[in-house]
Amino acid sequence: MNTHRGLVWFLAPSLLVLLAMLVYPLGYALYLSLFDFYLPSNAPKFIGVGNYLALLGEARFWSAVYNTFVIVMASVALEFCLGLALAVGLYKLRFGAHGLMVVLFVPHIITPVVAALFLRWIFVGQWGLIDATFWPLGIFTPDWLGDPIWAKVTVVLADAWKATPFMMLVLYAGLQSLDQSLIEAATVDGANGRQLLFRVVLPLMRPIILFVVSIRIMDAFRFFDTIYVLTGGGPGTATETLTLYTYSVGFSRLEVGKASALGVVTLLIVLGLISAFVSFIYRRERGRF
């Protein structure tokens, strides 16, 4: 008996949309990346891999690569530590955990642009909540948005503010699905709290930790809205990541050829990360989750 005859056709509408709106534009971007193309001139000139070579020799490109890696790694590390601490705390709490969790989730779910504005009003020099609170007390706070190093810190804090709840929620779900008998066994064997966490709980949660950290790394790589509103890549290019640099080349300077090349390079970096991630999920999928 063939219950599902013709079911393959159910894929058609979705795949058509994906082909027309994702695969085709992607191919078009690859094609554009081979041209010297200033959009208003409407006269693309084929230059082969010229855009890529130009990028590799450009200090601003390498600074964007460096900024991207520093910001991604620092944010994800910070989010993991905070998220784990909150998840463990909520897991141990026997009352009110659900309510706290929902409220803790608000920063993650609000519109990124709005969230970035909220943070601007906290960090902005002199009139921002932090400066306005501490200056009268004679405590001089760093120039959060104006100093090249502190601006990076602020951007990392901003990303952590938005993404920690996600980390927390997934790790909390992981804690709840742990096999309780293993934890009891370790407690009976005399493990203290720290040993329990590092020797038993975290190794058991390895798959879910890998999953959530990978997801966050990919998303942090695309991180755009918050930096755009918070610092606009500044001061200078101190917080300019690959996405922000692509934006300014493509949409401010309208050099769409070079911007496409920049996008392709970003994609290659992300693809490297994705392939590691997908091979991991694929194995998990075969084990039927």
Next chain:
Amino acid sequence: MKTRQVLLFLALAAATFVSLIPVLWAILTSFKQPVDAFTIPPTLVFSPTAEFHYQIWFEKGFWTFLVNSMVIAVSTVCISVPIGTMAAYALSRIETPQTRALLMVILAVRMFPHMLLALPFFVMASMLKLFDTYAIMIMALVAINQPFTIWLMRSFLVDVPRELDEAACIDGCNVWQTFVKVIVPAVRPGIVVTSLFSLLLAYNEFLFALVLTGAKTKTLPVAISEYGGEDITYWSLSAAGAVGIMLPILLFMVFVQRHLIRGLTMGAVKG
């Protein structure tokens, strides 16, 4: 033991409060006169005014951006969820190496840097004269929402027992009738959750809206980003706008609180 629980609760409540400070501060600011909004030290006691909420939504025309946002988000969901559910149904029932590979490709697409797609969209939109139309924005959002919709719906569909499909087949349903009359009703809660999350993604989207919309179709995130707050006399006004944009999302939280984990991990983690 009891005191430890209370201390733990207090510590977590304090963390929650700290994380909410930016939100609470913006809400306070939105009810302040500019003279109270920027003072050193900050003002906590003031006579509240709803004047700026009225000004931003009506006099500054934010309601038209709300209409744009809603038209785009709702149309996106109306296209994305039906076709995504169909694809997810096929992918949940046909298990071959090809369909598994397809699922992985779809997942990889979800990870693409959106900036790379925004560029060709921008060039195509300006060539096809589709710049600043609802159509191009909706098409773009449907495409970037597809991977999310398919994965999340699939996680609900694999939970629907196959005996249902078989029973429908024995009763003489073809595959389309089985899907419409049996599967869709069985998975209705999943469709609601998926639609709400897709709505949120479309409502919050910024990059494509920034690049593809203009005066006629500008969405709320783009509109508020232009009130960036360089000029501090605008703070009350832009705070009122930002807080208003946040309100529907808080409502959304109430509806989906039980499904947050599943929705946000595309069904990979079932909370």
